[in-house]
Amino acid sequence: xxxxxxxxxxxxxxxxxxxxxxxxxxxxxxxxxxxxxxxxxxxxxxxxxxxxxxxxxxxxxxxxxxxxxxxxxxxxxxxxxxxxxxxxxxxxxxxxxxxxxxxxxxxxxxxxxxxxxxxxxxxxxxxxxxxxxxxxxxxxxxxxxxxxxxxxxxxxxxxxxxxxxxxxxxxxxxxxxxxxxxxxxxxxxxxxxxxxxxxxxxxxxxxxxxxxxxxxxxxxxxxxxxxxxxxxxxxxxxxxxxxxxxxxxxxxxxxxxxxxxxxxxxxxxxxxxxxxxxxxxxxxxxxxxxxxxxxxxxxxxxxxxxxxxxxxxxxxxxxxxxxxxxxxxxxxxx
Amino acid sequence: xxxxxxxxxxxxxxxxxxxxxxxxxxxxxxxxxxxxxxxxxxxxxxxxxxxxxxxxxxxxxxxxxxxxxxxxxxxxxxxxxxxxxxxxxxxxxxxxxxxxxxxxxxxxxxxxxxxxxxxxxxxxxxxxxxxxxxxxxxxxxxxxxxxxxxxxxxxxxxxxxxxxxxxxxxxxxxxxxxxxxxxxxxxxxxxxxxxxxxxxxxxxxxxxxxxxxxxxxxxxxxxxxxxxxxxxxxxxxxxxxxxxxxxxxxxxxxxxxxxxxxxxxxx
Numbered sequence: 001x002x003x004x005x006x007x008x009x010x011x012x013x014x015x016x017x018x019x020x021x022x023x024x025x026x027x028x029x030x031x032x033x034x035x036x037x038x039x040x041x042x043x044x045x046x047x048x049x050x051x052x053x054x055x056x057x058x059x060x061x062x063x064x065x066x067x068x069x070x071x072x073x074x075x076x077x078x079x080x081x082x083x084x085x086x087x088x089x090x091x092x093x094x095x096x097x098x099x100x101x102x103x104x105x106x107x108x109x110x111x112x113x114x115x116x117x118x119x120x121x122x123x124x125x126x127x128x129x130x131x132x133x134x135x136x137x138x139x140x141x142x143x144x145x146x147x148x149x150x151x152x153x154x155x156x157x158x159x160x161x162x163x164x165x166x167x168x169x170x171x172x173x174x175x176x177x178x179x180x181x182x183x184x185x186x187x188x189x190x191x192x193x194x195x196x197x198x199x200x201x202x203x204x205x206x207x208x209x210x211x212x213x214x215x216x217x218x219x220x221x222x223x224x225x226x227x228x229x230x231x232x233x234x235x236x237x238x239x240x241x242x243x244x245x246x247x248x249x250x251x252x253x254x255x256x257x258x259x260x261x262x263x264x265x266x267x268x269x270x271x272x273x274x275x276x277x278x279x280x281x282x283x284x285x286x287x288x289x290x291x292x293x294x295x296x297x298x299x300x301x302x303x304x305x306x307x308x309x310x311x312x313x314x315x316x317x318x319x320x321x322x323x324x325x326x327x328x329x330x331x332x333x334x
Numbered sequence: 335x336x337x338x339x340x341x342x343x344x345x346x347x348x349x350x351x352x353x354x355x356x357x358x359x360x361x362x363x364x365x366x367x368x369x370x371x372x373x374x375x376x377x378x379x380x381x382x383x384x385x386x387x388x389x390x391x392x393x394x395x396x397x398x399x400x401x402x403x404x405x406x407x408x409x410x411x412x413x414x415x416x417x418x419x420x421x422x423x424x425x426x427x428x429x430x431x432x433x434x435x436x437x438x439x440x441x442x443x444x445x446x447x448x449x450x451x452x453x454x455x456x457x458x459x460x461x462x463x464x465x466x467x468x469x470x471x472x473x474x475x476x477x478x479x480x481x482x483x484x485x486x487x488x489x490x491x492x493x494x495x496x497x498x499x500x501x502x503x504x505x506x507x508x509x510x511x512x513x514x515x516x517x518x519x520x521x522x523x524x525x526x527x528x529x530x531x532x533x534x535x536x537x538x539x540x541x542x543x544x545x546x547x548x549x550x551x552x553x554x555x556x557x558x559x560x561x562x563x564x565x566x567x568x569x570x571x572x573x574x575x576x577x578x579x580x581x582x583x584x585x586x587x588x589x590x591x592x593x594x595x596x597x598x599x600x601x
Contacts, residue, residue, distance in 0.1 A: 108401055216438035220498070222399060224451035224505055225428030234454070235440055332441040334487065 051306025068299035076288035086191030095202030123200035131261030134193025141182035205247020377554035385572025395423035431502030437494035439486030451505035472500035492523025
């Protein structure tokens with residue numbers, strides 16, 4: 001293998017060393033690949049061993065309890081599901097709309113560049129910062145609806161004090177459309193904070209999906225007398241949707257695992273009821289797991305927490321599976 | 335060059351006057367004066383980068399899709415300046431169809447590909463009938479009539495290009511612009527496109543950009559030869575060197591540069 005076909009005076013082939021170096025890097029790169037995988041496997045095995053036998057019906061049907069055998073995370077599971085549902089509802093139209101604007105409409109100037117750079121920066125901002133933002137903007141609304149704020153005084157708004165304080169009113173008098181300002185510790189406040197958190201990721205992923213649509217398709221549509229919106233809505237978006245949905249779901253799976261911003265928002269660790277409306281308080285799976293880990297008893301700290309992690313991972317994995325399925329099923333093959 | 339041109343205004347579809355196109359500060363084509371005759375095939379030939387496609391795209395205002403592009407001068411379509419204030423390029427493009435270099439069917443069914451232009455322009459007639467007529471005109475009907483619901487992308491390259499022609503015909507245009515329509519196709523598919531162009535010129539005016547001189551001499555009635563301005567080679571500005579009847583241009587060109595290009599001495 002290292003023998004040369006013929007030796008040639010001016011070339012010092014040194015084949016043996018070159019091939020050895022090649023093999024060395026082959027092995028080194030393989031090790032780099034395996035490090036992450038091995039650690040993850042160890043973690044998964046450990047979690048499965050500690051929590052596997054604690055995956056029982058109670059985990060899904062019971063609330064947190066003083067007795068570890070009876071404790072469950074029903075409110076966390078339901079809270080997480082509603083939260084990502086709402087987050088998806090808020091972030092999909094805004095994120096995709098922004099992506100369409102930036103890709104198809106925005107002029108190429110310094111302002112667009114500035115926005116681009118900052119969207120990329122925002123995707124790297126620590127989630128706890130979004131928690132602070134969410135608390136101030138959505139949770140408290142700058143204290144505008146406290147009894148002594150200028151807004152309340154000027155407009156004579158009928159605010160109440162206490163836990164659910166602020167201004168409650170029925171939009172158009174329909175009870176289902178009841179709105180509470182500020183949003184406080186509600187699911188709406190949490191979902192809006194999560195929306196801010198994942199918007200940069202949604203926008204970036206959607207833009208990539210839109211950019212991947214060949215320009216020739218746009219030219220064809222314009223050439224037939226389509227307006228810009230007709231081109232975007234009938235040709236570009238249908239082709240981009242699988243990619244957009246994939247990015248959307250991956251962003252949501254990031255939101256499912258977030259704990260810090262919700263803790264800052266004031267999500268409770270012990271919620272022994274299910275939310276009846278989006279204005280209710282809530283807890284989520286990661287918060288429930290966090291709560292269990294802080295308790296002294298081993299059954300909570302190790303076994304229940306591990307069982308919770310398994311459920312959380314299962315939800316994440318199914319979200320990612322849906323993403324892969326959507327991409328493979330609806331992707332246009334050129 | 336005026337000797338070849340028909341002076342009857344009714345037979346002129348396009349007239350460009352002092353047409354110049356810039357990309358940013360770069361001048362791409364300069365002061366083009368050209369008249370395109372109705373129901374004729376006009377070929378635009380010339381070396382790479384001389385602005386053939388830029389000129390073609392000025393006829394349906396496609397250049398405007400490039401943000402930095404800027405047009406000076408006038409283009410009269412049926413004696414109306416399409417660059418005049420208040421003219422919407424969207425309405426122009428329905429009347430002046432376009433076929434591109436690489437076949438670019440939409441990733442939709444053959445039927446939907448053809449129907450698209452009619453749908454967005456709110457065609458009021460019988461859609462099935464329009465689709466069939468357009469596909470027949472593009473000599474594709476017999477090959478696809480049993481699989482109209484199949485994806486346009488499943489067709490061969492030559493079929494895809496004829497689908498794109500059918501798609502352009504379905505908006506009932508007056509003129510069809512073709513930007514090297516056969517350059518991505520094999521010789522047999524190319525021949526079919528050329529035969530089709532012969533057919534289509536009875537009802538439509540065709541302007542075709544081509545790299546292929548044999549193609550220009552085979553199919554076109556008129557030929558416009560564009561080249562890079564020799565007085566300023568650095569700037570690479572496209573100018574119209576010669577325009578006339580194809581037969582005469584290829585046998586006895588007036589300009590030395592045309593002869594050099596046609597005989598393959600440059601380009």
